Amino acid sequence: MELGNITHTPPVQPISPIGIRAEDPHNDEEVDNIEDHIRKDDIPEVEVKYDDAGRVIIEPLGIGWTPNRHAVKALGLAIRSHFEGPYHHYEAVPEDVQVRWWTEFKTRVTWTAQDEWQIKKVYETKVKKRLSDMLTKARDKRKRPHWIGEQAWVDLLIYWVTDKKFKDQSAQNKINRTSSRGGAVHTTGRKYHLDIAVGLERKYGKPVDPDVLFLATHKNKDGRWVDDRARDTYEKYHERLRVAQSQNAKGSTDDTGAMKLQCWKDAAGGKTRGRCYGTEDLASNIRRGVSCLTQETLLDPHTSHAHQHSAEAKALRQQVQQAIERADVATTGLVEANQRYALLEEQMQLMQEQLQMVLDRRSRGS
Known part of the structure; x- marks a missing residue:
């Protein structure tokens, strides 16, 4: 940054x-x-x-x-x-x-x-x-x-x-x-x-x-x-x-x-x-190649860059995995929503049939 x-x-x-x-x-x-x-x-x-x-x-x-x-x-x-x-x-x-x-x-x-x-x-x-x-x-x-x-x-x-x-x-x-x-x-x-x-x-x-x-x-x-x-x-x-x-x-x-x-x-x-x-x-x-206690680098540049690239690749993999998991959740939610809609539609059909039966009985009685 x-x-x-x-x-x-x-x-x-x-x-x-x-x-x-x-x-x-x-x-x-x-x-x-x-x-x-x-x-x-x-x-x-x-x-x-x-x-x-x-x-x-x-x-x-x-x-x-x-x-x-x-x-x-x-x-x-x-x-x-x-x-x-x-x-x-x-x-x-x-x-x-x-x-x-x-x-x-x-x-x-x-x-x-x-x-x-x-x-x-x-x-x-x-x-x-x-x-x-x-x-x-x-x-x-x-x-x-x-x-x-x-x-x-x-x-x-x-x-x-x-x-x-x-x-x-x-x-x-x-x-x-x-x-x-x-x-x-x-x-x-x-x-x-x-x-x-x-x-x-x-x-x-x-x-x-x-x-x-x-x-x-x-x-x-x-x-x-x-x-x-x-x-x-x-x-x-x-x-x-x-x-x-x-x-x-x-x-x-x-x-x-x-x-x-x-x-x-x-x-x-x-x-x-x-x-x-x-x-x-x-x-x-305190290691080979270092002559001062307060040397600034944590690792040598080549090792540091290699680790950095590895970390970036790992982070990218995690982002992809998270995206897949979110997609799975969305798909699961869509399936559940479709199932609830089908159940509701079935219940509505049953209520309409019951209502029609009641109306038929009343018409015959009159």
């Missing part, structure tokens, strides 16, 4: 980090200065752009979108506006309600035509997560939110107590959170990693390294790490990076960026189901 005039928040000029000497990656003092600088200065907010209709313009980034806060808020408002049954997960939501959520979402945010397919893929993932988070919050509070009807709330409570699959999954999630690897503890509060990464890029005027993002999201204001896993991961990363840089001292800038991503992946324990500790939605950019 084409966007009209765009307005945006005033740009923030990049700030050169005081005391940081990027040319000397082996200098321990450099790391300390980065830590101090990130702790002391606020991270700029993500630049927000609007179209002529006042909708926030979002862009795909990693396996997410930015500005993430506005998109997530739009998701929540869409879900609340049409929650008409015990939708305990997204697959239980009727198709017409899913369409209404998507339509409502598009009234609050928008994007360019070339981003359509990627945004829709992100939406399919995010709406499921957002619904799950909203229901989890309601369940933990044990109080019915205003956007859930009374009967739907009762049905949800019954489902949470009686459904074996749900109870087993909840138990497994608790085990995962208390595992030796630890949970996803961070200090971002209501801010999202994606938006923080973009803010850091604006602040420093260059792509953000994984350790810089990690410092901003896993250290408290007093300088303490959120947990031992965070400290250990950060230290392992710099150990691996020093070794890698000493072995590849003459590497290009792109090689250096890819090297840092690989070192982070190794220090974080690799990827699990597409996720990598400390990177959230940016984990998709």
Whole structure:
């Protein structure tokens, strides 16, 4: 889709980090200065752009979108506006309600035509997560939110107590959170990693390294790490990076960026189901051929176009099937109408015969 005039928040000029000497990656003092600088200065907010209709313009980034806060808020408002049954997960939501959520979402945010397919893929993932988070919050509070009807709330409570699959999954999630690897503890509060990464890029005027993002999201204001896993991961990363840089001292800038991503992946324990500790939605950019966490493309162009054509073909098939179904319904309705007309005609004929018999009896009696 084409966007009209765009307005945006005033740009923030990049700030050169005081005391940081990027040319000397082996200098321990450099790391300390980065830590101090990130702790002391606020991270700029993500630049927000609007179209002529006042909708926030979002862009795909990693396996997410930015500005993430506005998109997530739009998701929540869409879900609340049409929650008409015990939708305990997204697959239980009727198709017409899913369409209404998507339509409502598009009234609050928008994007360019070339981003359509990627945004829709992100939406399919995010709406499921957002619904799950909203229901989890309601369940933990044990109080019915205003956007859930009374009967739907009762049905949800019954489902949470009686459904074996749900109870087993909840138990497994608790085990995962208390595992030796630890949970996803961070200090971002209501801010999202994606938006923080973009803010850091604006602040420093260059792509953000994984350790810089990690410092901003896993250290408290007093300088303490959120947990031992965070400290250990950060230290392992710099150990691996020093070794890698000493072995590849003459590497290009792109090689250096890819090297840092690989070192982070190794220090974080690799990827699990597409996720990598400390990177959230940016984990998709830790892969071969990528040198920056905040690379914009979700997939390479050839793969993206292939998927887009496949999606368009699928949508076309669905439209044809729906047209056939509507035609079948119309045909069925026509047959039923003809049958009702024939029955009515038969009843009218019978009434006329009965009336004629009554008139004949009366004429003979007179």
